[in-house]
Amino acid sequence: MRGYLLIESRDPFESTGAARTCELAIELRAAGHDVALFLVQNGVLAVRSGARRTELDKVLGTKIEVLADDFSLRERGIAPASLSGGVKAAPIDSVVERMAAGWNAIWH
Amino acid sequence: MKVLQIVETAYRATTEEQDDTVIWISHAMRGASAELGVLLTGNAVNYVAGEQDGSGLMLGAWRQTQPPAPAQDLAALMRKDVPVYCVREDLAERGLMECKLLEGIVLMSRNQLSRLFAEYDLQRRW
């Protein structure tokens, strides 16, 4: 089955769309697809430890890989050591890697 | 005339412009003697976070030599007597109340904003 890479660029505290991306990720995973969520730009604001809980917590409770763009984290002063549990800092190459592997990449 | 500049979206094109364009224009207006205040709301509150580092962008052989530094630019505005306000609830929901924040900012709760607005003749949300 096809893999899905959902790229979330929006701040979850500003946009209900970010929550919809999380819901979609969970549905796709439940349907048997490999799914990864790549947070970039203001999308990484969700993962600072101490941030209010969001739909992202539900994603973290599944087998969906949650990655946060290392440049976006650094730009926002979010140290990798202070990420919410289960989120990994990752280079932008992670997107290219999965595209080259034939994953469907969808940007929000 | 006193104007309150409201900044709601952070990092909008800050790498390309090497500035937050609203903080920048506030500096330029202050340079023209404007009386201003700056209110950071929404994710723009992240501009007062410590350790922001947008340096190091490389595209091919191109290197960014002047990365944006929004916290420093806000500090410079405050040195020009422009108060910088920040919405407490927006900081809290992003986990920022537990972090080291830029010194000198004025924390406001959302329910105080109408009083803040009343101190200014115009409010401009950018």
Next chain:
Amino acid sequence: MATKHTLTFVLMDAPFESARTTTAFRLLHAALDRGYDVNVFAYEGAVALSFAKQAQHPNAVHGRDVAQEDHPLSKNWIAALMAHARTRGADLKWVNCGLCVDERGVGEAIEGARRGSPADCWKMAQQSTATLVIPTK
């Protein structure tokens, strides 16, 4: 030998408006760095990314002259990536949607960027391992 992939990116944002532009260029660099061929279909405001008449300016707020400010220009980013592609044995094809170019008056594009149409977008996607659309807000 590593597999040679072709990736297509569809961009919509005008320069200097959104963080999406910087992220897009970082993706292009990452793909070219791996030696992948990259197609870009620039749509709507993104057709201005390759406009040849972009110019740097000084920054009086920071007390920098033109050289010191060294202001990023997307046309220079495209040129840098085209050069980078050659060093990696890869190819960067940049196609601007012609009607979008016309309505915006940005017909003078840098060398290497060409005028095309939505048919190019379709063809690029068909010839690629994957396509990513980065939509404007």
